[in-house]
Amino acid sequence: MSQFILIIILLLPIIVELKEHWSYENITIWSHDNRYCGGNLQSPIDLRFNKSHIDRRLKAMYLQKQNSHDSLQLINNGHTAQLNLKNHFVLKNVAPASEDYRVEQIHFHWGHANDDVNGSEHLLEGRSYPLEMHMVTYSSWFSNIHEAMSNTRALAVVGVFFELSFESNPFLQPIINALGRIRDNGKHVVINENFNLKALIGEKRMRRYYRYDGSLTTPPCYESVIWSVLQEPLQLSSEQLQAFQRLHGEKSVLMKNTYRTIQSIGSRKLFRSFTSENIHDDEIKKQISSSTSYGQYLSVNMKFLFVLMNLLMLIA
Numbered sequence: 220m221s222q223f224i225l226i227i228i229l230l231l232p233i234i235v236e237l238k239e240h241w242s243y244e245n246i247t248i249w250s251h252d253n254r255y256c257g258g259n260l261q262s263p264i265d266l267r268f269n270k271s272h273i274d275r276r277l278k279a280m281y282l283q284k285q286n287s288h289d290s291l292q293l294i295n296n297g298h299t300a301q302l303n304l305k306n307h308f309v310l311k312n313v314a315p316a317s318e319d320y321r322v323e324q325i326h327f328h329w330g331h332a333n334d335d336v337n338g339s340e341h342l343l344e345g346r347s348y349p350l351e352m353h354m355v356t357y358s359s360w361f362s363n364i365h366e367a368m369s370n371t372r373a374l375a376v377v378g379v380f381f382e383l384s385f386e387s388n389p390f391l392q393p394i395i396n397a398l399g400r401i402r403d404n405g406k407h408v409v410i411n412e413n414f415n416l417k418a419l420i421g422e423k424r425m426r427r428y429y430r431y432d433g434s435l436t437t438p439p440c441y442e443s444v445i446w447s448v449l450q451e452p453l454q455l456s457s458e459q460l461q462a463f464q465r466l467h468g469e470k471s472v473l474m475k476n477t478y479r480t481i482q483s484i485g486s487r488k489l490f491r492s493f494t495s496e497n498i499h500d501d502e503i504k505k506q507i508s509s510s511t512s513y514g515q516y517l518s519v520n521m522k523f524l525f526v527l528m529n530l531l532m533l534i535a
């Protein structure tokens with residue numbers, strides 16, 4: 220009997236190891252080894268404005284810098300390029316009166332060379348983007364991400380789309396420059412260049428996001444994630460995108476189509492933090508409402524008068 224138990228104990232790490240072996244080549248069988256992957260609260264999903272509900276309690280999220288001198292390490296883990304950011308930032312305002320969420324890492328999902336269309340995990344109005352960045356954070360109630368990972372709402376992940384532009388994105392360049400040095404599975408490198416996550420995402424972009432309860436998008440697919448996907452994409456050049464597409468994964472094959480297919484939203488509700496689909500409409504409303512809330516009725520009246528005068532001049 221005790222020998223039997225000993226064998227089990229010796230085998231256990233191997234079983235766990237086998238379960239960690241998964242690939243984007245056969246996403247449909249993830250749920251065979253990882254039952255959560257077949258659950259009802261899975262990610263990613265298609266985000267549609269007309270199917271979402273406004274939640275006025277969803278405030279602008281922001282990153283607060285911590286005093287950390289830990290180096291930034293970029294790793295090729297066989298599935299993605301991941302930048303470890305432990306102790307560098309906390310994410311604030313995830314939910315009303317919520318605890319802080321500590322930023323653990325950012326990583327990316329993309330398509331393959333000659334595909335400028337597919338790559339993102341989430342879709343926006345049924346449309347995909349060539350790259351999606353995920354900022355993974357965990358609740359400060361837990362002492363580390365591994366402890367948090369399988370608990371309801373213990374993770375908060377922020378998804379950011381990238382669209383192609385003619386100009387390269389300078390804030391992304393420190394990562395791009397390092398990708399060439401982690402071409403192969405298991406490689407890692409310390410980023411010495413100044414990498415500014417706050418500047419990369421941009422403070423304003425963190426105001427407008429979709430929110431829903433979902434999961435990790437890779438095995439074990441734990442349904443523990445508060446998802447926030449920013450509505451407004453970032454930009455990168457096609458040269459920058461190609462740097463991701465050149466990475467090699469397990470068995471030295473190109474890492475490609477590193478995105479999971481869309482999951483059903485089921486009975487879940489999709490929320491959003493913003494009023495109108497059009498960014499500029501909201502900006503104008505915000506300006507007016509913020510000036511009224513400070514009691515500056517006079518300035519609003521002046522604005523109104525100004526607009527009215529302009530209109531009258533147009534008519535005349």
Ligand SMILES: *[C@@H]1O[C@H](CO)[C@@H](O)[C@H](O)[C@H]1NC(C)=O
Pocket residue numbers: 240241242244245248
């Ligand atoms: C799924 O992919 C993994 C990794 O490439 C491979 O080891 C496994 O045999 C595949 N399974 C099937 C059923 O294709």
Ligand SMILES: *[C@@H]1O[C@H](CO)[C@@H](O)[C@H](O)[C@H]1NC(C)=O
Pocket residue numbers: 268269344
């Ligand atoms: C959402 O619905 C409004 C009103 O019916 C429509 O004008 C708009 O085009 C829709 N937006 C999308 C993205 O389908």
Ligand SMILES: *[C@@H]1O[C@H](CO)[C@@H](O)[C@H](O)[C@H]1NC(C)=O
Pocket residue numbers: 333334335336337
């Ligand atoms: C993007 O994905 C869709 C759906 O799988 C596919 O039909 C299309 O050919 C892909 N686009 C490119 C440029 O490969």
